[in-house]
Amino acid sequence: MNKNIFIPVTTNASISEFASEIISIIRSNLTPGKLREAIGEYHEKDIAATLTSLTKEECQRLFRIMQPENIANVLEYAEHNDSYFELLGINQKTEVLFFMETSSAVELLQNLSKENRTTLLDLMRPDIRAEIKLISSFDEDEIGSKMSTNFIAVSNNSTVKVAMSELICQAAENDNISTLYVVDENKTFCGAIDLKDLIIARENTPLSDITTLSYPYLYAKMEIQDCIPFLRDYSENSIPVLDDENKLLGIVTSHDFIEILGEELNEDYVKLGGLPSEEDLAEPIFLSIKKRIPWLSILLVLGLGVSATVGLFESIVAQIPIIMCFQSLILGMAGNVGTQSLAVAIRVLMDVQIDHKQKAMLVWKEVRIGFLNGLILGVLSFVAIGGYLCIKGNAPYFSFAVAGCLGIAMNLAMMISSLSGTVIPIFLKKIGVDPAVASGPLITTINDLVAVVSYYGLSWLILLNIMHIA
Amino acid sequence: MNKNIFIPVTTNASISEFASEIISIIRSNLTPGKLREAIGEYHEKDIAATLTSLTKEECQRLFRIMQPENIANVLEYAEHNDSYFELLGINQKTEVLFFMETSSAVELLQNLSKENRTTLLDLMRPDIRAEIKLISSFDEDEIGSKMSTNFIAVSNNSTVKVAMSELICQAAENDNISTLYVVDENKTFCGAIDLKDLIIARENTPLSDITTLSYPYLYAKMEIQDCIPFLRDYSENSIPVLDDENKLLGIVTSHDFIEILGEELNEDYVKLGGLPSEEDLAEPIFLSIKKRIPWLSILLVLGLGVSATVGLFESIVAQIPIIMCFQSLILGMAGNVGTQSLAVAIRVLMDVQIDHKQKAMLVWKEVRIGFLNGLILGVLSFVAIGGYLCIKGNAPYFSFAVAGCLGIAMNLAMMISSLSGTVIPIFLKKIGVDPAVASGPLITTINDLVAVVSYYGLSWLILLNIMHIA
Numbered sequence: 012m013n014k015n016i017f018i019p020v021t022t023n024a025s026i027s028e029f030a031s032e033i034i035s036i037i038r039s040n041l042t043p044g045k046l047r048e049a050i051g052e053y054h055e056k057d058i059a060a061t062l063t064s065l066t067k068e069e070c071q072r073l074f075r076i077m078q079p080e081n082i083a084n085v086l087e088y089a090e091h092n093d094s095y096f097e098l099l100g101i102n103q104k105t106e107v108l109f110f111m112e113t114s115s116a117v118e119l120l121q122n123l124s125k126e127n128r129t130t131l132l133d134l135m136r137p138d139i140r141a142e143i144k145l146i147s148s149f150d151e152d153e154i155g156s157k158m159s160t161n162f163i164a165v166s167n168n169s170t171v172k173v174a175m176s177e178l179i180c181q182a183a184e185n186d187n188i189s190t191l192y193v194v195d196e197n198k199t200f201c202g203a204i205d206l207k208d209l210i211i212a213r214e215n216t217p218l219s220d221i222t223t224l225s226y227p228y229l230y231a232k233m234e235i236q237d238c239i240p241f242l243r244d245y246s247e248n249s250i251p252v253l254d255d256e257n258k259l260l261g262i263v264t265s266h267d268f269i270e271i272l273g274e275e276l277n278e279d280y281v282k283l284g285g286l287p288s289e290e291d292l293a294e295p296i297f298l299s300i301k302k303r304i305p306w307l308s309i310l311l312v313l314g315l316g317v318s319a320t321v322g323l324f325e326s327i328v329a330q331i332p333i334i335m336c337f338q339s340l341i342l343g344m345a346g347n348v349g350t351q352s353l354a355v356a357i358r359v360l361m362d363v364q365i366d367h368k369q370k371a372m373l374v375w376k377e378v379r380i381g382f383l384n385g386l387i388l389g390v391l392s393f394v395a396i397g398g399y400l401c402i403k404g405n406a407p408y409f410s411f412a413v414a415g416c417l418g419i420a421m422n423l424a425m426m427i428s429s430l431s432g433t434v435i436p437i438f439l440k441k442i443g444v445d446p447a448v449a450s451g452p453l454i455t456t457i458n459d460l461v462a463v464v465s466y467y468g469l470s471w472l473i474l475l476n477i478m479h480i481a
Numbered sequence: 482m483n484k485n486i487f488i489p490v491t492t493n494a495s496i497s498e499f500a501s502e503i504i505s506i507i508r509s510n511l512t513p514g515k516l517r518e519a520i521g522e523y524h525e526k527d528i529a530a531t532l533t534s535l536t537k538e539e540c541q542r543l544f545r546i547m548q549p550e551n552i553a554n555v556l557e558y559a560e561h562n563d564s565y566f567e568l569l570g571i572n573q574k575t576e577v578l579f580f581m582e583t584s585s586a587v588e589l590l591q592n593l594s595k596e597n598r599t600t601l602l603d604l605m606r607p608d609i610r611a612e613i614k615l616i617s618s619f620d621e622d623e624i625g626s627k628m629s630t631n632f633i634a635v636s637n638n639s640t641v642k643v644a645m646s647e648l649i650c651q652a653a654e655n656d657n658i659s660t661l662y663v664v665d666e667n668k669t670f671c672g673a674i675d676l677k678d679l680i681i682a683r684e685n686t687p688l689s690d691i692t693t694l695s696y697p698y699l700y701a702k703m704e705i706q707d708c709i710p711f712l713r714d715y716s717e718n719s720i721p722v723l724d725d726e727n728k729l730l731g732i733v734t735s736h737d738f739i740e741i742l743g744e745e746l747n748e749d750y751v752k753l754g755g756l757p758s759e760e761d762l763a764e765p766i767f768l769s770i771k772k773r774i775p776w777l778s779i780l781l782v783l784g785l786g787v788s789a790t791v792g793l794f795e796s797i798v799a800q801i802p803i804i805m806c807f808q809s810l811i812l813g814m815a816g817n818v819g820t821q822s823l824a825v826a827i828r829v830l831m832d833v834q835i836d837h838k839q840k841a842m843l844v845w846k847e848v849r850i851g852f853l854n855g856l857i858l859g860v861l862s863f864v865a866i867g868g869y870l871c872i873k874g875n876a877p878y879f880s881f882a883v884a885g886c887l888g889i890a891m892n893l894a895m896m897i898s899s900l901s902g903t904v905i906p907i908f909l910k911k912i913g914v915d916p917a918v919a920s921g922p923l924i925t926t927i928n929d930l931v932a933v934v935s936y937y938g939l940s941w942l943i944l945l946n947i948m949h950i951a
Contacts, residue, residue, distance in 0.1 A: 054695045056715050088714075182677045189659040189676075189718075206659075206676075207652045225524040243743065244558075245526050246736050248659075265735035266716050272742060273713065299850050303821055304857060310817045311858055314810040315865065322806040322873075329802035336792040339929060340784040342809060347780045351773055380769050387774060388781055395785065403792075459809060 029057040030064065037061075037069050047076045055081060059088035062095055071098050079103060083110035086119070093122035105134045113139075113160045114267075117146045145260065154238045155231030157271055158252045158261035163191045165218065167201045172214045174204070187264050189248045193222050198258040200251055202226055228253055231260055235271060242268045317459045324467035327475060333405070334470050337396065337417050338463070345424040345462040348384060349454055352377045352432030360440060374433045381429025385422035393418035409480055416473050420466035427465075428458045499527040500534065507531070507539050517546040525551060529558035532565055541568050549573060553580035556589070563592035575604045583609075583630045584737075587616045615730065624708045625701030627741055628722045628731035633661045635688065637671045642684045644674070657734050659718045663692050668728040670721055672696055698723055701730050705741060712738045787929045794937035797945060803875070804940050807866065807887050808933070815894040815932040818854060819924055822847045822902030830910060844903045851899025855892035863888035879950055886943050890936035897935075898928045 036049045050058065050073070062070060062085075074082055074095075082099070086092040086107065096119060099107060108116045108131065120128050120143065132140055142160040149155030163181045165174045174191065182188055191204040203226040204218065212221050227245040229238055231252050242250060242263060249262040263271075321338070328335045359373055393414045400410035435454050474480045506519045520528065520543070532540060532555075544552055544565075552569070556562040556577065566589060569577060578586045578601065590598050590613065602610055612630040619625030633651045635644045644661065652658055661674040673696040674688065682691050697715040699708055701722050712720060712733060719732040733741075791808070798805045829835065829843055863884045870880035905924050944950045 052695050054697055054715065056697075057695075179680055182680045186677065188680070207656065210649055210652045210658070225522050225527075227524055227526075243739065245524065246739065248735075265739060266718075269713065269716065269735060269739060269742070272739070296846060296849055296853075299846070300853050300857075303850065304854060307814070307817060307821075307854060307858060308861075311810075311814060311862065314813045315869075317813070318806045318810045319869075321809060322803070325802050325806060328798065328805055332795050332799040332802070333792070335798055335805045335808075336788045336795060338805075338808065339791060339812060339933070340781075340788045342812075343784045343787070343925075343929075344777070344781060347777060351777075376766060376769070379766055380773065383766075383770050384774055384777060387770075388777060391778075392781065399785075399789075455813075459813075463809070 029053060030061045033058055033061045034064055037065065037073055043076050046072075050076065051081075055084040056088045059085045062089050067098065070095055074099055074103070079106035080110045083107045087111060087115050093119055096123075101130070101134070104131055108135060109139055113142045113146050113261075114157055117143055117156075121147075149231060152234055152236075153231060154229055154233050154235050154252060154263065155260065157235065157267050158231065158263050159187065159249075159267055160261045161185045162187050162249070162251075162262045164194050164198075164259060165191050165204070167193045167195050167218065167222075169218055170214070171209060171212045171216045171218060171221070174209060174218055175214075178206075178209070187249055187262060190262075192251055192259055192262070193218065194259050200228060200253050200257055200259040203251070226251070229263065230255065236275070238263075239271065239275065242271075313456045317456065317463065320460055320463050321467070324463075324471065327467055327471050331413070331470065331474060331480065333400070334413055334416070334467070334474070337413075338466065340392070341417065341421055341424055341462045341466050342459055344388065344421055345428040345458045346455065348381055348425045349428035349432035349458050352381065352429040353436060353454065356433045356436050360436065370437055374430065374437070377429045377433040378426060382422070382426040385425030388425070389418035389422035392421055412474055412478055412480060413470075416469045417466065420462070420469050423465045424458070424462040427461045428454075431457050431461075499523060500531045503528055503531045504534055507535065507543055513546050516542075520546065521551075525554040526558045529555045532559050537568065540565055544569055544573070549576035550580045553577045557581060557585050563589055566593075571600070571604070574601055578605060579609055583612045583616050583731075584627055587613055587626075591617075619701060622704055622706075623701065624699055624703050624705050624722060624733065625730065627705065627737050628701065628733050629657065629719075629737055630731045631655045632657050632719070632721075632732045634664050634668075634729060635661050635674070637663045637665050637688065637692075639688055640684070641679060641682045641686045641688060641691070644679060644688055645684075648676075648679070657719055657732060660732075662721055662729055662732070663688065664729050670698060670723050670727055670729045673721070696721070699733065700725065706745070708733075709741065709745065712741075783926045787926065787933065790930055790933050791937070794933075794941065797937055797941050801883070801940065801944060801950065803870070804883055804886070804937070804944075807883075808936065810862070811887065811891055811894055811932045811936050812929055814858065814891055815898040815928045816925065818851055818895045819898035819902035819928050822851065822899040823906060823924065826903045826906050830906065840907055844900065844907070847899045847903040848896060852892070852896040855895030858895070859888035859892035862891055882944055882948055882950060883940075886939045887936065890932070890939050893935045894928070894932040897931045898924075901927050901931075 033050065033053055036046065039046075041049060058073075065073065077085070082103070086096060089095060096104065096107070108119070111119070120131065123131070132143065135143070145160070146156060146158070161184075163178055163185050165177050169177070178188065178191065189206050191206060191209065193201045193204060195201055202222040202224045204222050208221040227241070227247065228251045229241065231254055247265075249264040251259055252261045252263060254260050355377065356373065359369075393411070395414075396417055397407075397411040397414035400413060401407050405413075431454050435457075503520065503523055506516065509516075511519060528543075535543065547555070552573070556566060559565060566574065566577070578589070581589070590601065593601070602613065605613070616626060616628070616630070631654075633648055633655050635647050639647070648658065648661065659676050661676060661679065663671045663674060665671055672692040672694045674692050678691040697711070697717065698721045699711065701724055717735075719734040721729055722731045722733060724730050825847065826843065829839075835843075863881070865884075866887055867877075867881040867884035870883060871877050875883075901924050905927075
C-alpha cells in the first residue's frame, strides 16, 4: 500500500522579477528605437516568460520592434507558441521560421492549419523547405525527428585554410560550430574536427591530420529510447545522424539531448501513474477520466482476484477475527520491500551492461537481503504484536501464536517480494516488453497473493490445525 | 498495494564489438608505434570500456603508448578510475591530471591516499593546483563542486582582434570555446560572447558590440538541486559560475549538466526505494541491510497504526466475515488513484511556475476526477461483487448490501486519495521539505486510514445498524 515516488523540487527562480521589469518596459511609452534597446538587455527566455501576461496588442508591439532572429529564439522558449506566431505578418513568419531550429519549426508548423502551413512552406527558401520536409519525414519516436540540421560540413580533401574560410562563411547561419563534420563528395560521413583543433592548427595542415575518424554516429531511423544510453556514454558536444547510406543528415546536440532526456522523464512520470499520455491543467475533465479509467479497470480486476483469494480464507477469519487486522500490515511490508528491490534492480540495470552472472548475483543478493530484513522485522513484529494483543486482554499463548504466524508470514512474504521485485524487471526487459508499464501491477499482484496465502495459510495450519485455537 | 514504477530500458549497444577489437589489438605483438596508431582509431569511451577486461600488465602496456591527454580522457570515461591511475608513473600522473577536467581530477585525487595526493599536488603547476583547491573547497551539494575551470575569459575593453588572438592562445588548454566570457579588471563577470559572433565580426569592432549583457549566471554556493530548473530553462552551452563578489570562477557546460541530471536521476531511484544512498552490486550485504532497515521500520510502525485501526472494527468482521475479503481491494484502488493524482501533480509542479489559483484549480480538477472515476468503478464493483456474492450462494439482499457498502466506500476513498495525492506534494514543496522522501508514506498511510474507516464504518452503519444483518 505504500507508494514512494520521487517528486522533483523546482525552485521559484527570480524569473518573475525580470518578467515584471520586461512587462513594464513594454507597457511604457518609449519610442520603438528605445524600446528595442531596453528589451535587448533581457534574455530571450525571460522575454518568453512574459508572453502569457501580455495582451494581444502588447505582444504585437513587442514583435514589431524585435528582430526575426530574436523572435525565433523567444518562440523556441515559449510554450504553445503557435498562438503568438499567428500574431506575426506573413513576411515576419517566414523570416522567423528561417531562424528557428528546424525541429522546432516543424513542431510549430504542425500546429497551424493545413492551408497556412502550405502558404508558408511555399514562401520559404528551398533549402529550408527541404530541411523541414526531411525532419517531418521521421516518426516522432525516431531520433531523426529531433535532430538539428544546423551544422557545418567540410569536404574531406580540403585544408585547414579552406575549412577556416568555410567556417566563417557558414557560421552566420549555423549555431553549432564547436564540431565540424567532414564528408566526402557523396556526403558520406568521414569524421569530425574539433573547432579548437582547427583554430590552433597551421594553415597548410591537411584536414585529415586533425580529423577524428573514430567519432561516434547514429542512424536517423533509430528509436530515441535506444539512442539515450549511447548519447549519454559518448559525452560529445554533438553526434552526427546519418541516413541508411551513411550520408550526413543532421546532428544531435547536447541541447537536443537535454530536451530528449526531459521528455523521457516526463513520459516516465506519466507511466508511473498509469496514464497513457501527458495531461495538463487545461485538459477537459472527461478526457482525463477517459484516459485514466482503462488502467484503473485492469487494476480493479487484478484486485478482485486478490479479494477472491482472501475469500478462500473467510472461514478462518470467522473463527479468529483478530488475524484479519494484520492483513494490511503484511501486504504493505511485502510491497515496501519489493519497491526497494525494484529500485536497486533499476539502478543496476540502468547503469551498466551487466551479464547473466551479474544478474544472478543481483537476484541472489536481493533474496538474501529480503530474507534477513524479513527476519529482523518478523521478530520485531512478533514481539510488538504479541505484546499488544496481551495488553488488549488476550491470553499470552493465543497472542504469541497469532504474532508468530504473522512474523513467519512476513519473513516469507518479504523474501519472495525481493525475488519478484528483481526477477520481473530483468525478465520483462529480456523479452522486450517495456517494464515501466508492466512490472508495477504484475509485481504487486504476485506479492499480494503470496502475502495473503502465506499469512492465512499459516494461520489455518498453526492456529486451527496444530494449536486448535478457535 | 500497487506500485507502478518506471524502469528505463537500456539497449545492448555494440560496445562489446569495439571492445573486443581493442583488446585483441592490445594483446597483439605490434610495435609501440603501430600499436599507438591502431589504438588511435578508437574512441576513448570504447577504450575505457575495455579496461576491466585487461590485466594489470596489459593496462600498463596501453598507457605506455598513449598520450597523457588521451589517457586523461579514457580515465574520465572509466569507472573506479583510481586503480588504473595508480598504474601510471609519477610524471605521467601529473600530466594526466593536468589534462583532466578539474572536477574529475578532484574526484580522482580524493580516492588516493593522503600522502600520494600531497606529492602529486606539489608536483603540479601552481595554477592547476589552485583550481583543484578551489573546486575541492565546495560542498558536494553546491554547484561549485561540479563546475569546469576550463573556459576562455577576455577583458571587457579589448577588440575583436585581441579577443581572437586570446582565443587562439587559450584554445590549446581549454575545451569549452563556444562561448567566451567577458570580465573587467577585477575579474567581475560582465557578459558573454558567442564564438560564432566573434568569428563573423570585423576585426576592429569593439567587443561590447557583440557582448550579450543579459547572459544568465549562477553563484558557486547555490545548491545543485536549485540550479537544475535554471540550467534547463536557459538552454545555453555553458553558464558562468560566480563567487559572492561576482568574480567569474568557472562554468557549467551542457555536459556537466547532463552529468548532474544523471546523478539526480540516480538519487531519485534511490529515494523511490527509500534507500539513504546508492547501492551497487559490490556492496557487502550487511551494509545493504543496515541501509534499508530504518526506512522499513518507519513503514512498519505506520502499518501497525493502520492495523490498530482495522482492529477497531474486529467485532463487525466477526459478525460478517465476508466483508474483510474486499479490504485489500479498497485499499489498493485508493492507492492506485492516489498514484495517478500524484503523477499528474508532479508533472504540473515540475513543468511550470504555477500560481496559487492554478494550484487550487489542479486540486479541484483532481478531486472531481477522483470522484467521477470512483463513481464509475464503485458502480462496476457494486454490480460485479453483488453478482459474485449471489453466485457464491448468498441472499441477493445481503449480497448487494455488502457490495453497496463497498461501492460507496470505494467512491469516497478514491475521491479523498485524489485530494491527498495532490495536496500533500504541493504542501511539502511549499514548506521546503523534500516531497520525494516524505510524501510516499504520508499519502499511503492517510489513504489506508481513510479507506479502512470509510469501508468498515459504512458496513457498521448500514449492515449492522440500519439493515440489522448479522
